[in-house]
Amino acid sequence: MKIVIPARYASTRLPGKPLADIAGKPMIAHVWARACEATPMADVYIAADDERILDAVQAFGGQGVMTSADHPSGTDRIAEVASTLGWADDEIVVNVQGDEPLIPPALIALVGEGLAADQKADMATASTRIMVTEDVLNPNIVKVVSDAFGYARYFSRSVIPHMRGVDVPDVTKYAYQRHIGIYAYKVSTLKTLTALPPAEVEEVEALEQLRALHHGLTIRVAEISEAPPHGVDTEADLNAVRKLVGANA
Template sequence: MKQLKTIVVIPARLASTRLPNKILADIGGHPMLWHIYQRCLQASKVSEVHIATDAEKVVEAVQNWGGKVWMTDTNCASGTERIVSILDNLDCDIIINVQGDQPLIEPTLINQLIEIFEKKKPMPDIVTPACPIDNEKIFDPNLVKITRRHDGYALYFSRNPIPYVRDVKTENWPQTTPFLGHIGIYGYQRQVLETYHSLPKSPLEEAEKLEQLRFLQAGKSIFTFVTSNYPSSVDTAADLERVRARIVSSSNNK
């Protein structure tokens, strides 16, 4: 099994629409971003963790705890584009994009993702996890849904429920067919990101506002695997309070 050098990059945009400045929100005495950074470092297969941001305030915060941080253009349209902009500074085979709103990310999930690159032949262009979802989340446009080939490769990602179950009441859909939600963590072969700016613009990406559709529509292979390690993301003030309570409780039990 080939040992691949892997770097995690956390794109960290300060101006979140729903919860501004959330990446610097205090959780147990540290910014939320610090918790994500530390958990990524705990993944045994990860060589380095970097942060890519468009805000001086974030640069200062990361430097204060001794982290690796890069300043990027404010006009980057997605986290992936932000990573591509610092690609020349990343000496590795695989790049993992961990979202800046997942302070409970499991290091084992990151290792799982890397192991697929190590073992699967031919190596996929991109790897990303999925998880089973219940009826409440099927219709939530903030939770992206996936439909897959029999071999695990993605057919499509959508904010709408996929598949549409004809002739069945919506409340019975989960009993009729399994639904999978997307977990917003991506692993990329470095060479795939090197081709990013040569990929044609994607009408699907524009319509759904999902960056992975640019790669999928361009014919890149996206392998998905199912996991129960679902990292709760922080999108709202209520999410933030729930995460605070879990982290404080975990610290008190150590």
């Protein structure tokens, strides 16, 4: 199992995000350390789009790969790494976002190992039960519906499934599932996905994973007991993570 951490310098909401300081180390170093707890250090790579990120990676002893700054998604960036390093089609690659400094190593391993153990799946991801109605209604929290065999049938920002006959969904009567944004792919799947045009439904929902479902790829969904800590999208998120890391230091 390989882990690739896409690290994009030109974040719209938080420029230079991978290098943001958290307890004396750049954010990307924290993500890398978590990934190294899930698989041997030699199998962890950081896909950078800027020399400043590569310099930081070299400083803390990680492996960096320079990728194009023009990739529309982390999936495309990871596919370039797989191609550059010549990985075999059956190699498992886990995409760990570069703004997840508190991601549990066990979650990374769970998703990667789940895909490796399932010969029918092209990809793997995770979900957790939604416990409060506000989260079901929040379009920024993506919901997933899976079938009886543990494969995703649809992802949406809307409330899925719709609870007929009620105005407000009841989380005590149906186990709504929140999608956790971590993915494992086979290298062959990366090649397929990045060669396909965006699906109309993907553009409508602004959810990249719908491209895979639209084209008939299978996504295994592992349900976990609780959601991992929130990643860093904004300055407020960054300050919250700094406090958490400081409290646990």
